[in-house]
Amino acid sequence: MRTWSTPHVPVLPVAGPPVSLFDARSGALVETRPEGPARLYVCGITPYDATHIGHAATYLAFDLLNRAWRNAGHDVVYVQNVTDVDDPLLERATKVHVDWVELAERETQLFRDDMTALRVLPPEHYIGAVESIPLVITLIERLQEAGAVYSVDTDLYFSVTADEAFGEVSGLDRDQMLTLFAERGGDPERAGKKDPLDCVLWRGERPGEPAWDSPFGPGRPGWHIECSAIALEYLGMNFDVQGGGTDLVFPHHEMSAGEAQVAHPGSAYAKAYAHQGMVGYDGEKMSKSRGNLVFVSALRNSEVDPMAIRLTLLRQHYRPDWEWTDDKLWNAVDSLAAWRTALSLGAGADAAPVVDEVLAALADDLDAPRAVAAVEAWVEATNAGDDSDPDAGASIGNLIDAALGLAL
Ligand code: ZN
Secondary structure, eight states: OOOOOOOOOOOOSSOOOOOEEEETTTTEEEEOOOSSSEEEEEOOOOSSSOOBHHHHHHHHHHHHHHHHHHHTTOOEEEEEEEOOSSHHHHHHHHHTTOOHHHHHHHHHHHHHHHHHHTTOOOOSEEEETTTTHHHHHHHHHHHHHTTOEEEETTEEEEOGGGOTTTTTTTOOOHHHHHHHHHHTTOOTTOTTOSSTTOEEEEEEOOTTSOOBOOTTOSEEEOHHHHHHHHHHHHTOSSEEEEEEEGGGIIIIIHHHHHHHHHHSTTSOSEEEEEEEOOEEETTEEOOTTTTOOOBHHHHHHTTOOHHHHHHHHHTSOSSSOEEOOHHHHHHHHHHHHHHHHHHHTSOBSOOHHHHHHHHHHHHBTOOHHHHHHHHHHHHHHHHTTOOOBTTHHHHHHHHHHHHHOOOO
């Protein structure tokens, strides 16, 4: 699938430190140690609606990781999927009387435009579920050889008990898993399953739904196997970071890891699992079912500077849940005006310590609020008349572009 355009990223005069990240599986801050290029997989959208601020926060968090790795001297291989066939997409297409392919293409393009406006670096491989069907089929066959697949009617299921490490990604107990599985697209109640937590690998054709030929009969891939197959193809096992929102920890990341680990025994799926907290609005988690979404494209259509959206997101650490408010956005608009004034002066307060502090903050579990605070201190000093560093404006301009993705 076509990705989006790469913004110019300045090269900084100093390298950043090694990047540490909070890993959900170990429950600890871990130093990433890429061998060769750093390998990152972030779960992509199901393109049935526009990008909301919660999505934007996720892709921006992993954009900071991508940039921190690059600034530390690593090449990065970044892979993202697009779930361009799945139940929510088909249901929405039926509801609004639009062809599902057309809906998926339209919303995927809107997502690309939003990511471009927010200066999110594109993935090197941007892969759709539909185009990954041959990869999914191969992986299911491998799981069949491992004895981890059984059928219920025309559907194929993955036996979660086949993965000895099942449960380690989320660290949840069985009751918690059953609750979340039911809430997040699973079917624990379905008759004929060996374990209520087993997940669909291949969904046999239903009347009125799209289907593709396979050795298992016509049908379409399950969601978790789509990501495992794409990650294995483009990154291989033991890649550096699996990223997504906290709502993907279970079942999605647990199942994707389990399927890959049963197909490739002896190695782990990802070295670390990192998750963006949920973004709320009007006191509730931002979600389609609650109808309290703030769309990036709607803000852009209201002439809001995408860099102000980006700064609003940067002022929140990626891990805790937080609430979007219009005040936060308008504060960011005002701040950017002060930032632009300071940058336009040319000379300013000493830039070198700010460069060190921003790179250190981002390498420390992507602490963007700390990085932003360092820049704001520089802006304040510069606007108050400190002109001790003749090239400070250019240095800070490059820094906030390369490390924070803000081009002013
Ligand atoms: Zn995924």
